Amino acid sequence: MNIILIGLNHNTAPVEIREKLALNGCGPAEAYHEIKTLSSLRECIYFSTCNRVEFLATTEAVDRAVKDIKAFLAAQRGLPPALFERCLYIHQAEKTVRHLFRVASSLDSMVVGEPQILGQLKEAFRAAVDHRATGAILNKLMHKSFSVAKRVRSETGIASHAVSVGYAAVELARKIFGELEGREVLLIGAGEMAELAAEHLLNHGVSRITAANRTLDRALALARRWGGRAAALEEIPALLAEVDIVISSTGAPELVVTAAAVRSVLRARKHRPLFFVDIAVPRDVDPDVNRLDNVYLYDIDDLRGVIEENRAARAEEALRAERIVEEETIKFLGWLHTLEVVPTIVAMKEKVERIRRAELDKTLARMGPLPPDQVQALEVMTEALTRKILHDPISFIKRAGRREKKDFYLDLTRRVFNLDAEPSASGEPNGQENDE
Amino acid sequence: MSEPLVRWLALGLYGLSLAGFLVFLVRRNQKAGLTAHRLIGLGFLFQSLSWLIRTIGLGQLPVLNLGEALGFFGWCLVGVYLILYRRFRLLVLGAFLSPLAVAAVLAGLIFPGKPLIVGPVYRSLWLTFHLGAVFAGYGFFALAFVIGVMYLIQERQIKSRRPGPVYHRLPSLNVLDQINYYCLAVGFPLMTLGIVSGALYAQAALGRYWRWDPKEVWSLILWLVYAALLHQRLTVGWRGRRAAVMSIIGFSILCFTFLGVSLLLPGYHSFESLQRLQTP
Numbered sequence: 001m002n003i004i005l006i007g008l009n010h011n012t013a014p015v016e017i018r019e020k021l022a023l024n025g026c027g028p029a030e031a032y033h034e035i036k037t038l039s040s041l042r043e044c045i046y047f048s049t050c051n052r053v054e055f056l057a058t059t060e061a062v063d064r065a066v067k068d069i070k071a072f073l074a075a076q077r078g079l080p081p082a083l084f085e086r087c088l089y090i091h092q093a094e095k096t097v098r099h100l101f102r103v104a105s106s107l108d109s110m111v112v113g114e115p116q117i118l119g120q121l122k123e124a125f126r127a128a129v130d131h132r133a134t135g136a137i138l139n140k141l142m143h144k145s146f147s148v149a150k151r152v153r154s155e156t157g158i159a160s161h162a163v164s165v166g167y168a169a170v171e172l173a174r175k176i177f178g179e180l181e182g183r184e185v186l187l188i189g190a191g192e193m194a195e196l197a198a199e200h201l202l203n204h205g206v207s208r209i210t211a212a213n214r215t216l217d218r219a220l221a222l223a224r225r226w227g228g229r230a231a232a233l234e235e236i237p238a239l240l241a242e243v244d245i246v247i248s249s250t251g252a253p254e255l256v257v258t259a260a261a262v263r264s265v266l267r268a269r270k271h272r273p274l275f276f277v278d279i280a281v282p283r284d285v286d287p288d289v290n291r292l293d294n295v296y297l298y299d300i301d302d303l304r305g306v307i308e309e310n311r312a313a314r315a316e317e318a319l320r321a322e323r324i325v326e327e328e329t330i331k332f333l334g335w336l337h338t339l340e341v342v343p344t345i346v347a348m349k350e351k352v353e354r355i356r357r358a359e360l361d362k363t364l365a366r367m368g369p370l371p372p373d374q375v376q377a378l379e380v381m382t383e384a385l386t387r388k389i390l391h392d393p394i395s396f397i398k399r400a401g402r403r404e405k406k407d408f409y410l411d412l413t414r415r416v417f418n419l420d421a422e423p424s425a426s427g428e429p430n431g432q433e434n435d436e
Numbered sequence: 437m438s439e440p441l442v443r444w445l446a447l448g449l450y451g452l453s454l455a456g457f458l459v460f461l462v463r464r465n466q467k468a469g470l471t472a473h474r475l476i477g478l479g480f481l482f483q484s485l486s487w488l489i490r491t492i493g494l495g496q497l498p499v500l501n502l503g504e505a506l507g508f509f510g511w512c513l514v515g516v517y518l519i520l521y522r523r524f525r526l527l528v529l530g531a532f533l534s535p536l537a538v539a540a541v542l543a544g545l546i547f548p549g550k551p552l553i554v555g556p557v558y559r560s561l562w563l564t565f566h567l568g569a570v571f572a573g574y575g576f577f578a579l580a581f582v583i584g585v586m587y588l589i590q591e592r593q594i595k596s597r598r599p600g601p602v603y604h605r606l607p608s609l610n611v612l613d614q615i616n617y618y619c620l621a622v623g624f625p626l627m628t629l630g631i632v633s634g635a636l637y638a639q640a641a642l643g644r645y646w647r648w649d650p651k652e653v654w655s656l657i658l659w660l661v662y663a664a665l666l667h668q669r670l671t672v673g674w675r676g677r678r679a680a681v682m683s684i685i686g687f688s689i690l691c692f693t694f695l696g697v698s699l700l701l702p703g704y705h706s707f708e709s710l711q712r713l714q715t716p
Binding site (some may be wrong): 122154160161172174175176177178209237267269270271273290293294296297302304306310313 | 464466528567590594595597598600601604605607608609610611614671673674675676677678
């Protein structure tokens, strides 16, 4: 049994090709219906996001499976295979496992550490399970990839540093205010980055946004969008006494907020902290406000600097994450290996022989010295006993080796005979007291 | 098990927890942090046991010489940390506090303390209460100091606009400020109780409420400093940086009151005379 992965991602394929191959057009029902007619595939899952299209499958015949999947992709989207073939990567065995773990842990993402991919994988897995396209191996592999991702998230800081202006602003606000519940935001001017930052803050619990703008219409439109209030630029000095976070992004050539204006409200604010995010170029907020106690100012270059450092920090954490992935890959391959028929039969025989030996020695010791022919007779009798008991299970899994659900039966057998337990526990059966 | 062994055991646990907190801080290892927290809690239990044994033996809290006083101060620090942890769940605080606790307890163990002979005048529940309240107050003020230092570091990180690795590990300014306030709000009444109970006991045992001895004068100064800080905070909103700086100034006066006055300036509170003063 082989695990293979065929796909392309943002590193191997330009967006023009990715968008053509993305399978989000047709529902998973149709796709899996088609996929299940491919006789070369045992199990299959596909993921399709804006950055990647990947097929994960188990198969007996790798070459045929690869060919089938390529043909399926081409047929689905009505594309000549030559168009995307160059962009495909094909992984087998160990590489497949490692690749999947890296994808789930967001090490293969465009922005390393962004957590969306895990949700997308879970969704894809649910769809595959719903359409009965997976079996023992892929189920285990997918579950394992989720737990690897969780381990990476909790044991490394890979996702804990903001790498966009909006999130960097939220992170800073949270380092100043703690929880953002109940805090108020003043948005001066407009613009994509400023609005995004305001929205992030709103998602993190900020209670109200006030939009101030040169044209009141624009202010009203923004206020309506967030259920906030609108204000004119002249009201800013008064508003400074109330709000906690100010995001400024106007096209004004001169300062919109002066240090004097801020200083004059500090007492009225009872020295509550005030955080300025100045996204505008030229700048809106007097750089001197950063010198005031309990007032903090970040302009666009400061935020970019923070992001730059966070990226570096993420890259460093990614190295630690790779080690975790490596460790888990080796563990998973170990499990996979046990699913071969022969090792399972050997393990069963060994275990039963161990038990026979131990029990026989115990009995012989208790009976005192016996003539050799009697010892011989006991040996023969117990050997025959164990051989006959094992005969049916062994022929069952030999037959299972040719069945479609081989992995399931092997896994089940290993569990029934408790073959994967720690060596110390496996030799001695638990029912000692029943011997008496 | 003999009693000094218990004290050394407690110190060993504090030392281990200090190491754990360092791993937690440097390697961001949450498990190491939790282990360190448990170790410091266990150390606290052992140290408490040692105080219990000696208090029962002497019939009085044995904090009448420098070594014992330092050890008791260390115990209060850890105790206050454990109280704050229950409320704020802040492991980082342990990382900043454990060095202080280890230093205090270690100093307490190596400073030669004269054997304690406790005269009947000290066998009083009032005195135990006086000492307990003063030291608990010290504990909270010391934590306010630690928090103040953390605040200044974090504020510097944010103000510099180039926040480094420390920035990610320290909690938000607001949380630090809240803990600072909490420490003041609990420490100040304790300190007040300590001074009042001391005065009442002095009247009962020695015939005078207040003698203006150096310890009393400096305690009064200390009390006034914290009273001013608390007052300004509640009325004008002295928070953040100013509160942090004031907590640090307050703590340096505290150190002088605690160590300097007791060692350098003569008075009936000094450890020397505490030993001599066995009968009124």
